[in-house]
Amino acid sequence: MSGSESSPFRSFQDSAVASSHQASNQFSPRPSWDPQPAWDVAMLFPPQGQWSSGDYLSLTNSTNWLVEFDTGHIEVLPMPTESHQFIVRFLFLALHAFVAARRLGQVVFAPIRVRTLPEKYREPDVALMLAENDSRRSNHFWSGADLVMEVVSDDAESRARDTEEKRAEYALAGIREYWIVDPQEEAITVLKLAAGQYETHGTFKAGDTASSNLLAGFSLDVAQVFAAAEGAN
Numbered sequence: 001m002s003g004s005e006s007s008p009f010r011s012f013q014d015s016a017v018a019s020s021h022q023a024s025n026q027f028s029p030r031p032s033w034d035p036q037p038a039w040d041v042a043m044l045f046p047p048q049g050q051w052s053s054g055d056y057l058s059l060t061n062s063t064n065w066l067v068e069f070d071t072g073h074i075e076v077l078p079m080p081t082e083s084h085q086f087i088v089r090f091l092f093l094a095l096h097a098f099v100a101a102r103r104l105g106q107v108v109f110a111p112i113r114v115r116t117l118p119e120k121y122r123e124p125d126v127a128l129m130l131a132e133n134d135s136r137r138s139n140h141f142w143s144g145a146d147l148v149m150e151v152v153s154d155d156a157e158s159r160a161r162d163t164e165e166k167r168a169e170y171a172l173a174g175i176r177e178y179w180i181v182d183p184q185e186e187a188i189t190v191l192k193l194a195a196g197q198y199e200t201h202g203t204f205k206a207g208d209t210a211s212s213n214l215l216a217g218f219s220l221d222v223a224q225v226f227a228a229a230e231g232a233n
Contacts, residue, residue: 048072066111066123077123080153083229087151087181088125090228091220095126095149098218105130105146106137113141114148116173122166124148126179147214149179167191171198177214186226 051072066077080088088109096107110123121141126149129137136143148170150162163180170178171193178191178198187205191198192213204210204222211219 068120068122072119077158080151082231083183084151084153086228086231087183087225090225091149091151091179091181092126094220095128095147095218098215099128103131104128104215105132105134114145115141115143116169116175120169122169125151125181144173145175147177147179147212148175149181152180152182152184154184167198171196177201177212179210181225183226183229186222188220188222188225 066080068075068077092107092109099105099107105128107126107128109127110125112123112127113121114124114127115121124145127142127145128147129142130146133144133146150166152159152162163182167178167180171191174193176193180189180191182188185205187203188210189203190201190210190212192201193199201213202211206223206226208222209219210222210225
């Protein structure tokens with residue numbers, strides 16, 4: 001049968017399509033030009049200030065967002081950029097290679113929940129737990145760490161969080177070494193714990209080699225770290 005001929009099936013098909021369009025126009029809601037948040041879903045969660053550790057752990061079990069917890073409040077961190085992740089990858093691979101070759105402990109990268117204080121959890125970019133503290137590791141979160149690294153994001157809030165808030169908090173948590181890797185300044189500051197507070201082990205820039213106080217022999221070429229932001233390594 002040629003395409004120009006009609007058939008009972010074709011007539012039924014055309015009628016069905018027309019009816020479907022008519023029903024769709026009659027019953028389908030019009031697109032909203034003023035979208036609103038899903039408040040009903042938000043109401044399933046505690047208000048800020050009333051979150052518990054259990055609430056936080058439950059939330060972060062079901063999302064791939066970076067979320068930190070601070071005394072009843074959650075903080076949703078900005079999504080990292082590609083260049084940020086390239087630097088994190090470089091740091092992780094370098095530290096992991098050094099630690100694994102010597103069987104010193106375990107190195108992980110975000111997202112990993114690290115409980116720094118009884119009602120505080122952070123998700124550092126890179127974290128090390130030495131083998132001697134293996135009992136502080138669990139499948140759900142770590143209780144502190146021995147060394148952490150944070151790559152500072154561009155926004156002012158993230159900068160203050162990494163350079164001020166976490167500096168004080170990681171010291172209180174007894175984290176023995178904290179690397180602040182700052183792409184904007186192209187500098188790496190290595191802090192060492194002394195009498196419950198951080199002292200500057202060194203601030204290293206292009207042409208320098210950033211070294212660890214905790215891990216004898218571990219060092220990184222600063223220029224190579226920041227070149228990694230371009231996917232060079």
